[in-house]
Amino acid sequence: MARTQDDAERVAAERRRDSPLYDESNRLKLGLFSMNTSGGMVISKAHSSHRIEWGYQLELARQADALGLDAFIPVARWRGVGGATDWSGRSFETMTFAAAVAASTERIMAFSTVHVPIFHPIVAAKMVTTIDHVAAGRAGLNVVMGWLEPEFEMFGMKQRDHETRYEVGAEWIEVVDRLWTEEEPFDHAGRFYSLVAAQAHPKPVQTRPVVLNAGSSPTGADWAARHADFNFASYTTADAAKEYVDAVKAKARESYDREIGVLTYALVICRDTEAEAREALKWILDEADWEAANNWISVLGIQSGSFDGNIRGRLAEQFVAGAGAALVVGDPEGVADQLVAIADSGLDGAMLGFTDWERELAYFGERVMPLLQQAGLRG
Ligand SMILES: Cc1cc2nc3c(=O)[nH]c(=O)nc-3n(C[C@H](O)[C@H](O)[C@H](O)COP(=O)(O)O)c2cc1C
Known part of the structure; x- marks a missing residue:
């Protein structure tokens, strides 16, 4: 059978009409991101009820689902970064997590994350198919x-150079797409994978589960x-x-004849007044785990000589409060305005994080969601 990614994409596009991430009545898609790692988006000792315990995570997933949010996106993390909090040192593995979220929710998309060098494409294709069946088409x-x-060192693996990693990824997704769509067994003799009579049944409910990439x-x-x-x-x-979104969408359209969306992620600090929200941000910064934040920044490779191994200042603060995410801070009107600005820049969605997730998500649902409806961002 011929390569079927194009066919698969056409069928998938039809099926996705019911998918929350393609629901046209919500101009700005909303979800939660990085709830499955300790600290989430906050590298601070500031108190939070957030826990890497299933009971907490289950309630959060159900709460997000009941609020009509569109996606639940955990982070794939294998170890922490040290410091007093060992930020992200506790985490739930995302495939098994997504399967449990899928079984416990009704509408929200249940995401998982794979590291291409760690997950063989046949294993990943079947795992995501399984989640898609559990979720009735929401994987x-x-x-x-x-x-x-340091994560790859922990696995005893040496990472390939940056360009080659994406070449591996291209072959990897090609194999996954074929497993998701082709009925007949196929052999694959590529640069990185060699498969004999590769096959996977059943097929995903969506034909092609929604694929995200943060490159x-x-x-x-x-890619x-x-x-x-x-x-x-x-x-x-x-x-x-706006410049980035226009460029990525144009690239997809002009080079590959495809349409793609672009999502971002944001730490939300919303209180009754702007002053209270600023005070909450100040508290996160006052309680910063600077050692963890500095470790995180140097692992990311963005530390430069000018920061001298012990950065403070705005960039560092954005990593303590947000771990690199956009910071959306204010009263409900201010937060809604900032989300409108995100939508106006052409972004299709914002995946949110909080400090005290359950309590703050409930407040967001009560006070900000109605404003987003009034602004025409949510149906
Ligand atoms: C929003 C976002 C989410 C990401 N999620 C993960 C993740 O869960 N696990 C991981 O190892 N890397 C994650 N990454 C890293 C990206 O996949 C990518 O490797 C990184 O942004 C570097 O991009 P580049 O390869 O284009 O240089 C994430 C990055 C961003 C911006």
């Missing part, structure tokens, strides 16, 4: 080519434009976001 997959060096380098963004349904990008300013 999503974030594909990561490899990232944090943002030219090579990463190109997303070619293979992903959504790119997952950091947000700095509305102008920079």
Whole structure:
């Protein structure tokens, strides 16, 4: 049988009309991101009820689902970064997590994340298919080519160079797409994978579960434009976001004849007044786990000589409060306005994090969601 990614994408596009991430009545898609790791988006000792315990996570997933949020996206993390909090040192594995979320919710998309070098494509394809059946067509997959060096060291693996990682990823997704769509067994003799009579049954409910990729380098963004349904990008300013979103969407359209969406992620600090929200932010910063934040920044490789191994200042603060996410801080009107600005920059969705997740999500649902409806962002 011929290669069927194009056919699969056409069928998938039809089926996805019911999918929350394609629901046109919600101009700005909303979800939660990084709830499955200790600290979430906050590298601070500031008190939070957030727990890496299933009871807590289950309630959060059900709460997000009941509020009508569109996606529940855990982070794939294998170890912490040290410091007083060992930020992200406790985490739930995302495939098994997504299966449990899928079984416990009704509408929200249940995402998992794979590290391409760690998950064989046959294993990943079948796992996501299983989640898609549990979820009756609500599985999503974030594909990561490899990232944090200490994690790969822990596995005893040496990461390939950046460009080659994406070449592996291209072959990986090609195999996954064939397993998701082709009925007949196929042999695959590629540069990185060699498969004999590869087959996987049943097929996913969606034909092609929604594929996410967070690459943002030219090579990463190109991979997303070619293979992903959504790119997952950091947000700095509305102008920079608009430029990035336009470029990625144009790339997908012009080079690959595809449409893709772009999502971002944000830490929300919303209180009755702007002053209270600023006070809450100040508390997170006052209680910062600077050692963990500095470790995280140097693992990311963005530490430069000018920061001298012990950075403070705005960039560091954005990592303590947000771990690199956009910071959305204010009273309900202010938070809604900032989300409107995110939508106006062309982004299709914002995946949110909080400090005290359950309590703050409930407040967000009560006070901000109605404003987003009034603003025409949510149906
Ligand atoms: C929003 C977002 C989510 C990400 N999620 C994960 C993750 O769960 N696990 C992981 O190892 N890397 C994750 N990454 C890393 C990316 O997949 C990618 O490797 C990184 O952004 C570097 O991009 P580049 O390869 O284009 O240079 C994430 C990045 C972003 C911006």
